[in-house]
Amino acid sequence: MRRWQRLLVTQGFVGTFATAAFAAGHGDHCETSVRRDERSLYFYSDRGDRCEGDFHGAVGKRMRLISLTRGQPSFGSRWPDALDLQWSSVAHDVRLHVEATAPGQYYRMDAVATEAQRQFHWPLDVLSKRALVKPRIAPGDLAFLARGRVPSDARERPVPLQLNADTGSAAPYVAIIRLAGRVTEAYASLDDIGSSGVTAVWGSKHAIAVPTALEAQDTLVLSVPQSTQGPGLYKLVLRTFGERMSLIDVEFFHD
Numbered sequence: 001m002r003r004w005q006r007l008l009v010t011q012g013f014v015g016t017f018a019t020a021a022f023a024a025g026h027g028d029h030c031e032t033s034v035r036r037d038e039r040s041l042y043f044y045s046d047r048g049d050r051c052e053g054d055f056h057g058a059v060g061k062r063m064r065l066i067s068l069t070r071g072q073p074s075f076g077s078r079w080p081d082a083l084d085l086q087w088s089s090v091a092h093d094v095r096l097h098v099e100a101t102a103p104g105q106y107y108r109m110d111a112v113a114t115e116a117q118r119q120f121h122w123p124l125d126v127l128s129k130r131a132l133v134k135p136r137i138a139p140g141d142l143a144f145l146a147r148g149r150v151p152s153d154a155r156e157r158p159v160p161l162q163l164n165a166d167t168g169s170a171a172p173y174v175a176i177i178r179l180a181g182r183v184t185e186a187y188a189s190l191d192d193i194g195s196s197g198v199t200a201v202w203g204s205k206h207a208i209a210v211p212t213a214l215e216a217q218d219t220l221v222l223s224v225p226q227s228t229q230g231p232g233l234y235k236l237v238l239r240t241f242g243e244r245m246s247l248i249d250v251e252f253f254h255d
Contacts, residue, residue, distance in 0.1 A: 061180055087161055092149055181215075190202035237250075
């Protein structure tokens, strides 16, 4: 176990969550690295309180976390009129990112919450129209990620989002990972890494079911049990095998 932890320190990465640069003159929520797809009627652009739309995507070279929610977001057969994205009351400077999950679908939404906000009301007027255009985006084919800070830690980290008002406090965390290569096996662990030291919460090498071989740009969904250790900082580690061995570790706030 200790040898594996040392390997994570040298080969794992957290850089995915570094604060991105945002475009001047287009609202703090618009990201400069995004190339909007102007062939689409719904290209990525400033929508007032958010940036949203189609963009030119690229195949990533590393696994990355694209969604972290409390409980599994549930949708019916049609898009609702709006979604309320909620997060912990202790988090501030929260940045929100939503993206389509299916390979080849390059649609995203970015927003920045104000200091006092604890939820973001996202009208789905643009998405519901775009969803009817090929490649169609089906209800539920979205990943939701928030990043923020807490008063005791200036570092920006993922903050779990809650989309369903009836999600219980014991609901598992659901993480979605975008893959960068073929995967046939996956193993994960969850540790409490608070001030009292490291405490294992969920297995040392918990096997994740991979029903069929997954390819680059596919997604792997992890359902991670809630901890009984209490609020604090946690680390989720995923190790995959297939085309090559890959590692990702994610430190996030549990409240």
